[in-house]
Amino acid sequence: MATPAVLRADDLWAGYPGASVLRGVTLEVRGGDAPVGVVGPSGAGKTTLVRALQGRLRPSRGSVTFDGRPVHRLPRRENKAFKAAVRFTSQDSLTVTDPRLTVARSLGVALGEARKAGRSHGTSMNDLLETVGLAPHFAARRLVTLSGGEKQRVALASAIATRPEILVLDEPLTAVDPQARADLARRLATVLGELGTAVVLVSHDLELVERTCPQVHVLAEGTFVATGRLGELLTAAEQHPTVRELAQAAPLAVQRFR
Numbered sequence: 001m002a003t004p005a006v007l008r009a010d011d012l013w014a015g016y017p018g019a020s021v022l023r024g025v026t027l028e029v030r031g032g033d034a035p036v037g038v039v040g041p042s043g044a045g046k047t048t049l050v051r052a053l054q055g056r057l058r059p060s061r062g063s064v065t066f067d068g069r070p071v072h073r074l075p076r077r078e079n080k081a082f083k084a085a086v087r088f089t090s091q092d093s094l095t096v097t098d099p100r101l102t103v104a105r106s107l108g109v110a111l112g113e114a115r116k117a118g119r120s121h122g123t124s125m126n127d128l129l130e131t132v133g134l135a136p137h138f139a140a141r142r143l144v145t146l147s148g149g150e151k152q153r154v155a156l157a158s159a160i161a162t163r164p165e166i167l168v169l170d171e172p173l174t175a176v177d178p179q180a181r182a183d184l185a186r187r188l189a190t191v192l193g194e195l196g197t198a199v200v201l202v203s204h205d206l207e208l209v210e211r212t213c214p215q216v217h218v219l220a221e222g223t224f225v226a227t228g229r230l231g232e233l234l235t236a237a238e239q240h241p242t243v244r245e246l247a248q249a250a251p252l253a254v255q256r257f258r
């Protein structure tokens with residue numbers, strides 16, 4: 001069996017001119033791992049972490065590496081391998097593709113990419129739509145005509161189609177209504193687990209993260225302040241102030257964890 005891909009942030013410090021955001025984040029994920037969550041309040045640095053994992057930010061200290069090489073300066077061949085192995089899906093992933101494409105065409109491109117990379121997995125277009133809770137007739141719709149929640153579902157279907165080794169999801173279901181969200185998250189976790197795709201789920205949504213990820217990191221002011229099962233962190237006697245704030249902001253979730 002091929003060695004699994006490894007994406008690793010090691011004592012990562014990164015930010016923007018005049019704004020240092022991430023302060024010593026260490027995170028490792030390899031193909032086949034169980035899903036891991038990153039939760040944190042607004043401004044904690046979640047999106048900055050995703051940007052750094054993508055290689056779009058140069059660390060001021062520490063590193064982000066893919067199979068041991070710094071992601072912000074991968075040579076062309078390694079960059080191709082990185083893009084095939086690690087996929088990033090954000091709130092607006094589909095805006096980079098042609099909005100006039102139909103859902104079928106868009107998913108067809110993703111399935112074609114998987115074929116080319118030798119990662120076909122026999123999932124049909126209808127299976128993909130069903131996994132993300134869309135009826136088959138959505139295949140004929142143009143991306144431009146979809147609602148925000150429907151677009152997010154198609155972006156996820158597209159990510160599943162390419163079957164990456166590692167999938168980084170940045171607030172993937174913000175536009176999906178809360179009732180459908182938990183159900184969708186469970187289905188996604190199952191399918192991605194079956195495909196052997198390791199997931200890093202970055203979100204402020206505690207319910208979503210708890211239902212999808214056995215292990216969670218709590219990010220506060222650019223650093224991981226707690227790690228473990230979210231239910232246990234939220235109900236623990238001793239809590240970091242940010243964990244306490246998260247717990248106070250989600251009383252229903254805490255009740256369920258007790």
Ligand SMILES: Nc1ncnc2c1ncn2[C@@H]1O[C@H](COP(=O)(O)OP(=O)(O)OP(=O)(O)O)[C@@H](O)[C@H]1O
Nearest residue numbers: 016019021040041042043044045046047048049204
């Ligand atoms: N381009 C930028 N230049 C300067 N500062 C920035 C830039 N982008 C983000 N920041 C700052 O970095 C900090 C972390 O932002 P980031 O977007 O990573 O947080 P977040 O956890 O994703 O927040 P949210 O949940 O609100 O999206 C914030 O204080 C933000 O104002």
